[in-house]
Amino acid sequence: MAAAALSQLREKIARSQRVVALTGAGISAESGVPTFRGQDGLWRQYRAVDLATPQAFQRDPRLVWEFYQWRRRLLQPLKPNPAHLALAALEEAVPEFTLITQNIDGLHALAGSRRVLELHGNIWHLRCTGCGVVREDRRLDLPALPTCADCGAWLRPHVVWFGEMLDPEILAAAVAAVENCQVLLVIGTSGLVQPAASLGRRAKQRGAFVAELNLEPTPQSDLYDLALHGRAGVLVPQLLEPER
Secondary structure, rough: HHHHHHHHHHHHHOOOOOEEEEEHHHHOOOOOOOOHHHHHHEOEEEEHHHOHHHHHHHHHHHHHHHHHHHHHHHHHHOOOOOHHHHHHHHHHOOOOOEEEEOOOOHHHHOOOOOOEEEEEEEEEEEEOOOOOOOEEEOOOOOOOOOEEEOOOOEEEEEEOOOOOOHHHHHHHHHHHHHHHHHHHHHHHHOOOOOHHHHHHHHOOOOOOOOEEOOOOOOOOOHHEEEEEEHHHHHHHHHOOOOOO
């Protein structure tokens, strides 16, 4: 069954000009990235969901930065896994390929993916709370409260915190990509977090072939054309294998 489904999906991709991949925490978990849910969500006595808010930053920016510097130190040694690398290779093989990710770890870019829409931002990018400039900065020895070299205002992680809206331009680009694609791959995402969870439905309504690749079934599985269950690092590279 799984072999037939993989064969069908490979054929769909091979015959398509426009392919989109939507990735979530499941793909990065295989590189060792914590999910920050359950016990992984605790840092000292704080919950991650309580620190990843604009209110927490306004109340105690040094504490929030200490948390994010801890996260950056956890992520810095991690490497892209075979699923990240396979998606970068798929981008080379498909005429129009867009990768939409909910992850903030930057591993897709490290793997070689170029056309990446980061819905929730990137932990390696810093944004000025004054002038709004965004710059990449991978230093692990940032000041306790970094400030903008241009205007002197505080810098914050360029990530979407709880209670904040997604970047409207990035969201619009993601919606346009899924509504125009012929195949959508939904990889390692629970299908619970909006608005990403609605993208598969949008693609399906526009006539795309939608395939879910995830460790286990999700609330969206029955809506899609097929669902493959297993590790992304095993399943995604198989999409590049030639048909026998």
